Amino acid sequence: AALAAQTSRFAFEQLAPQTDGTVHVPEGYSWDVMVRWGDKLFSDAPEFDMQSGVPTEGSDRVFGENTDGMEFFHRGGTQLLVVNSEYVNTRVNLPAEQDGKPASADDITRLQNFQGVTVMEVAEGEDGWAVVVDSPYNRRIHHRSAMMIDGPAAGHDLLKTAADPTGTQSLGTFNNCGSGRTPWGTYLTCEENFNGYFGTTEELALDEVTAAGFQRYGVPTDVSEGRYNYHGFDERFDLSKNPNEPHRAGYIVEIDPWNPDATPIKHTALGRFKHENAAYALAPDGRVVVYMGDDERGEFMYKWVSEDIYVPGGDTSTLLSKGQLFAAKFNDDLTGSWLALTPQATGMTEAEISIFTRMAASAVGATTMDRPEWIAVNPTMVEAYCCLTNNSRRGALNDDGSVRTNAGGEAMVTNAPNPREINRYGQIVRWKPHADDHGRATFDWDLYVMAGNPTVHPEGPYAGTANINEGNLFNSPDGMQIDSSGLLWIQTDGDDDNEGDFAGMGNNQMLAGDPVTGEIRRFLTGPNGSEVTGLTWSADRRTMFVGIQHPAAPFPDGEGNLPRSSIVVVKRDDNALIG
Numbered sequence: 001a002a003l004a005a006q007t008s009r010f011a012f013e014q015l016a017p018q019t020d021g022t023v024h025v026p027e028g029y030s031w032d033v034m035v036r037w038g039d040k041l042f043s044d045a046p047e048f049d050m051q052s053g054v055p056t057e058g059s060d061r062v063f064g065e066n067t068d069g070m071e072f073f074h075r076g077g078t079q080l081l082v083v084n085s086e087y088v089n090t091r092v093n094l095p096a097e098q099d100g101k102p103a104s105a106d107d108i109t110r111l112q113n114f115q116g117v118t119v120m121e122v123a124e125g126e127d128g129w130a131v132v133v134d135s136p137y138n139r140r141i142h143h144r145s146a147m148m149i150d151g152p153a154a155g156h157d158l159l160k161t162a163a164d165p166t167g168t169q170s171l172g173t174f175n176n177c178g179s180g181r182t183p184w185g186t187y188l189t190c191e192e193n194f195n196g197y198f199g200t201t202e203e204l205a206l207d208e209v210t211a212a213g214f215q216r217y218g219v220p221t222d223v224s225e226g227r228y229n230y231h232g233f234d235e236r237f238d239l240s241k242n243p244n245e246p247h248r249a250g251y252i253v254e255i256d257p258w259n260p261d262a263t264p265i266k267h268t269a270l271g272r273f274k275h276e277n278a279a280y281a282l283a284p285d286g287r288v289v290v291y292m293g294d295d296e297r298g299e300f301m302y303k304w305v306s307e308d309i310y311v312p313g314g315d316t317s318t319l320l321s322k323g324q325l326f327a328a329k330f331n332d333d334l335t336g337s338w339l340a341l342t343p344q345a346t347g348m349t350e351a352e353i354s355i356f357t358r359m360a361a362s363a364v365g366a367t368t369m370d371r372p373e374w375i376a377v378n379p380t381m382v383e384a385y386c387c388l389t390n391n392s393r394r395g396a397l398n399d400d401g402s403v404r405t406n407a408g409g410e411a412m413v414t415n416a417p418n419p420r421e422i423n424r425y426g427q428i429v430r431w432k433p434h435a436d437d438h439g440r441a442t443f444d445w446d447l448y449v450m451a452g453n454p455t456v457h458p459e460g461p462y463a464g465t466a467n468i469n470e471g472n473l474f475n476s477p478d479g480m481q482i483d484s485s486g487l488l489w490i491q492t493d494g495d496d497d498n499e500g501d502f503a504g505m506g507n508n509q510m511l512a513g514d515p516v517t518g519e520i521r522r523f524l525t526g527p528n529g530s531e532v533t534g535l536t537w538s539a540d541r542r543t544m545f546v547g548i549q550h551p552a553a554p555f556p557d558g559e560g561n562l563p564r565s566s567i568v569v570v571k572r573d574d575n576a577l578i579g
């Protein structure tokens with residue numbers, strides 16, 4: 001123990017698991033709410049009503065709901081926080097008597113406004129960090145904001161609609177989950193569960209290609225109201241009228257936070273799937289590498305490598321549109337390779353690979369994964385990590401005794417990086433590219449951690465790896481970032497009932513991991529009901545911004561008030577570097 005204390009990378013004592021309705025951080029640290037869903041970005045925005053939320057008029061002038069991925073940018077003295085708002089809690093946003101069901105086009109507009117991306121200037125004053133209300137950088141990008149489409153799928157017939165016969169301009173960015181950034185200072189927002197916003201008011205008669213795509217991507221094709229019922233009030237989301245609209249979502253979208261007038265760009269070259277986040281690295285020769293996960297049971301991990309090189313201050317316009325997409329194959333001998341998704345290897349055109357990327361990855365034999373969530377690139381060593389959050393269906397059997405498959409029909413049997421059936425706890429896979437070059441097609445890999453519960457399952461795969469112990473229990477790793485000192489920060493989106501398989505884990509949380517020793521310590525716990533997701537730092541790393549998504553009532557405003565997703569700031573009491 002004495003030796004461990006001497007060699008520990010951590011400047012904090014482990015926090016115990018918590019089960020209450022607020023945020024906790026270790027001794028010597030403090031937290032504060034910086035911004036909540038519905039807080040004003042502009043002084044003319046409506047006041048938030050603690051019982052009814054925000055009216056439709058002005059709902060695009062407040063901080064969005066369900067905060068997720070975020071990135072901090074600074075230039076001179078100006079500091080911007082760019083934040084995703086992944087989805088809406090319809091029960092929180094709609095009058096109680098509607099039971100979470102939209103009843104008018106006005107309801108739909110309000111829901112659409114609360115999602116997407118918020119760009120906001122922030123500053124630290126005597127009372128802590130706050131949004132700079134009315135900053136010229138403040139901006140909301142939502143489900144009706146104009147987008148440009150570029151890359152191989154731009155202009156393809158499958159992207160054309162009545163409103164956009166060119167197939168190059170769409171409205172809205174959807175289910176913005178994880179985030180990323182580019183070396184040239186732009187923000188990447190990642191479209192995840194876009195399928196859930198579509199539906200149909202009539203029986204569909206789809207062509208074979210579209211039908212197969214809807215099946216693989218889970219686009220609902222039965223006549224029903226579905227989760228959001230946009231299609232009941234907004235024709236664009238009605239597949240009987242606009243069957244190509246879903247082909248225009250599921251992409252990586254680039255936003256220039258420094259130019260409020262710049263139209264966001266959907267980069268189809270980086271593939272269409274349920275994008276979690278986008279983590280960049282630079283290859284030694286200057287090519288831009290972007291790692292991405294597809295968060296669905298039995299789907300894949302991806303890598304983009306640009307054709308041109310990044311030159312600071314040079315032309316960056318091709319770096320996310322010209323290049324090669326790859327899918328990951330993991331071998332049992334702890335090596336792996338990135339399989340190029342080329343027309344030759346897949347039998348598909350470049351445009352088809354961009355639109356039906358999941359099928360392209362299946363065609364080359366990529367490894368089915370346990371829901372790839374965030375990927376993080378270590379800035380201090382040539383390696384990267386991916387959270388494989390869980391997979392309740394791996395190894396599970398259908399009624400006829402066959403093993404369950406992914407939506408592409410591939411059996412989800414166990415494999416080396418996903419070694420557990422009915423994986424409730426999740427794991428983090430790490431890879432080191434050969435020749436210390438993220439541009440290389442081959443790598444070595446290992447499991448950094450398999451989460452588990454050695455208290456409930458003292459032996460066997462559900463105990464987890466040796467770096468899991470009674471003190472640091474967690475499940476379902478999801479958000480992840482590596483700070484500039486090389487510490488791995490892990491956020492969870494799991495079962496927080498603290499019972500049975502999950503006993504002793506408490507609420508969702510954020511832990512720090514030492515990449516070298518594998519030691520993991522709990523640093524922060526969220527309020528019950530919440531997921532901890534989204535993490536970034538101020539330029540001086542004395543402030544950490546942490547997202548609290550879908551907390552239970554009454555976080556953070558107290559009894560009798562609506563629950564509000566929020567960004568909290570964490571600092572050391574002595575204002576030293578965090579971590």
Ligand code: FEO
Nearest residue numbers: 177192276295373
């Ligand atoms: Fe939106 Fe996969 O988390």
Ligand code: CA
Nearest residue numbers: 177373478479
């Ligand atoms: Ca997530």
Ligand code: CA
Nearest residue numbers: 373389478493
């Ligand atoms: Ca998750």
Ligand code: CA
Nearest residue numbers: 086493531549
């Ligand atoms: Ca979530």
